[in-house]
């Protein structure tokens with residue numbers, strides 16, 4: 001039986017005994033283990049069926065821990081940390097030798113993030129080690145934004161899910177690395193490009209496999225439902241193409257034209273992009289469980305969080 005509870009002492013005891021706990025963050029749930037325990041880290045890779053070439057993000061609660069784990073803290077990284085931590089930003093920095101190679105997939109950098117979830121921050125403060133936490137889903141599947149999503153994926157192979165309710169942001173952190181001390185976005189995420197640029201000026205984006213040798217996790221197929229999924233700018237045309245099939249629609253807002261389709265998930269009543277992002281994965285989970293033939297998703301506006309959502313939906317269609 002998996003314990004689903006908000007007891008952080010229990011969670012701390014399990015993590016200290018080299019086992020895993022699923023932890024809530026404001027982005028998605030993570031599958032956490034002690035970064036210094038080879039046993040715990042190997043369990044993460046095994047449970048997720050994740051290839052060892054894909055590094056893990058280290059979760060911290062204080063800026064002092066950056067100094068413990070990273071060799072350098074470039075000026076623009078400091079500005080970003082100050083602006084967005086605790087929050088949905090991962091900084092990829094040159095690592096110190098004591099960060100195990102298993103965490104970083106043998107790379108000379110480490111991804112660091114200070115999450116903004118009260119329960120998880122309190123848990124991290126109780127531990128005398130940082131935790132590595134990839135999203136708590138099997139490799140390439142949709143990320144979990146509730147304890148129930150996590151439980152459905154792993155049944156009872158997990159001792160505990162720390163119950164922090166639904167994730168408020170609902171999309172993974174924005175990942176930023178540094179090339180000659182200049183920021184490069186490796187993964188679009190919960191903090192928009194516009195918000196990043198307001199702090200550090202223009203940034204380069206390298207989030208495609210072809211131009212991101214430094215971001216090994218930027219896979220073409222990812223965040224994918226089992227149901228065939230397509231992304232379109234013309235919902236009517238796609239509905240016609242799949243006439244006679246069981247269709248699920250994923251729509252941005254509720255006052256889009258009435259479609260004659262039984263299963264429709266709306267991401268936001270008003271079309272608010274932040275609200276839509278918070279609902280994206282739970283809507284995908286919901287439609288994916290209806291045994292439909294196809295999920296037709298309406299492409300979102302290509303601004304703010306819409307860009308990150310379109311990125312996830314594109315990878316879901318592969």
Ligand code: TXA
Nearest residue numbers: 027029030055056109110111134135172173214215217
């Ligand atoms: O919001 C999030 O970031 C969530 C929550 C749980 O914190 N975590 C998450 O982890 O999304 P994961 O493992 O599903 O995705 C982490 C991504 C992977 O694509 C990985 O390749 C990349 O971060 N990454 C980690 N360390 C890296 C490094 N040193 N250099 C480049 N990319 C790195």
Ligand code: MG
Nearest residue numbers: 134135136143
């Ligand atoms: Mg993931």
